[in-house]
Amino acid sequence: MERSPTLSLRERQKEGRRARIIAAAKSLFVEAGLDNITIEAIAEIAGVSSVTVHNYYGTKSGVLLALVAESDRELLETLDKELTNQPDDLVDLLLRFFTIICDHTLTHLDKSVWRQVISASVDGREPRFNKLYRELDHKLASVLIREIEQLRAVGQLADSVNSTHLGWALFNLQNARFVEFIASDNKTRDQALHDLRNDLLALFTLVIPTC
Template sequence: MPNLRERQKESRRRKILQATREQLRANGFEATTIETIALEAEVSAVTVYNYYGTKTGLLLALIAENDSILLERMQELLKAPPETIVETFSAFAEIIRQHALSYLTKPVWRQVIAASIIEGGSQFGRSYAQLDRELARQLTKVLEKLRERGCIGPDANLDVLGDCLFQLQNARFLQFVSSDDMTNEAVDRYLREDIEALLSASPD
C-alpha cells in the first residue's frame, strides 16, 4: 500500500497532468508554459520540471494516460463488433477520433504527431509508436471475430490486414486533425469509401 509520501506525489502528478490538459486545450501548445501549468496545478515550476522535464515530457505523460483509457474502449468494441467489416472499421476509427478530441484539441494533436516524428528515437517517439502497434493488434483481434462470422475469408493474413487498415485509419486521422474544418462526418465518409473500394477491388 502506498505510503503518504507516495500518495502525495501521485496526487501532484495528477494535478499537473490535469492542468496541462486544460492549459493546452485553452491556449494551445506554444502559449502554454511550464510556469502556467505550475500555477494552474498549484505547485512550483521546479516540481513540474522535476517530474516531467519539458513540455514534450508532459505530452508524453498525457499520451500515456490517454493510451490506457483508449485501449479499454477498444476492448468494448472487441466484445461486440458490428456485423460488417465496413461498420467495424468505421467504429474503430470513430473511437480513436472521439477519444482524441475529448482529450486534446486538433492543434495540440498536430504538435503531438510532429513530436512523434521529430523525436522518433526518443522515449516520446517510442511510446507513441508502441501505442500504434497495440491499436493495430486490437484491430487484428476484432478482425478475427469477423472471420469467425464468415465476414473475412479463411486465408486472409489478419496481421497484415489489421496493420494495413490501421495505417489507412492513421492517414485519415492525420488528415482530420490537420484541418480545423474537417468534420467527423466527412472523415467517416472517406474511410467508408476507402474500405468499400478496397473490398470491391478483390474478385469474389
C-alpha cells in the same frame, strides 16, 4: 485499483503533485495552444515551482506525454467495450473503429494539441514519445486484428486472408485519415469517415484479373 496498499507520505505527496501538474497542464492546453503556455504557468496553477515541473517531467513535451498516456489507456478500454459486440462486415468494423478513435480523442484534448502530439511522436526530440506512439499503434492494430479473426471465424472472410497483414494495412489506412482529420480544423469527423469509406470501397471492389 492501484497495487500498492501503503504509500509513504512522501510518495503520496509526489503522486499529488504529479496529478496537480497534469491537471493544470490539461486545463491550460485546452484553452490555449501548447506553445502559448509556459511551464511557469502550469507550475503556478499546480502550486509547485517551475523547477519541480522540470524535475518531474523533463520537458514541456514530457508533460504532454503524460496526458496522452492517460488518454491512451482509456481509449483501449473504450475500444474493448464498444467493439466486441456485433460481428458485422469488414467495412462496418473499420468505420466503427475509426469513429470511436476520433470521438475519443476530441473528448480529451482539442485538435491543436493533438497536432502537437502527433508531431512530437515523429520528430524524435523526445524518444519516449515515439515509443509510446509505436506501442499504442501496436495495441490498436492488435484490437483490429483480433476482430478480423473473429470475422473470419464467423465465415465473413475467407480463410486465405492473413489477418495480421490485413489488420495492419487497414489500421494504416484508417490512421492516415485520422491524421488528416486532426491536421485540419475544417475537417469534420463525418467527412473523414466518408473519405475512409470511399477508400475501403475502392479497394474492395477491385477485381483481381486472374479471378
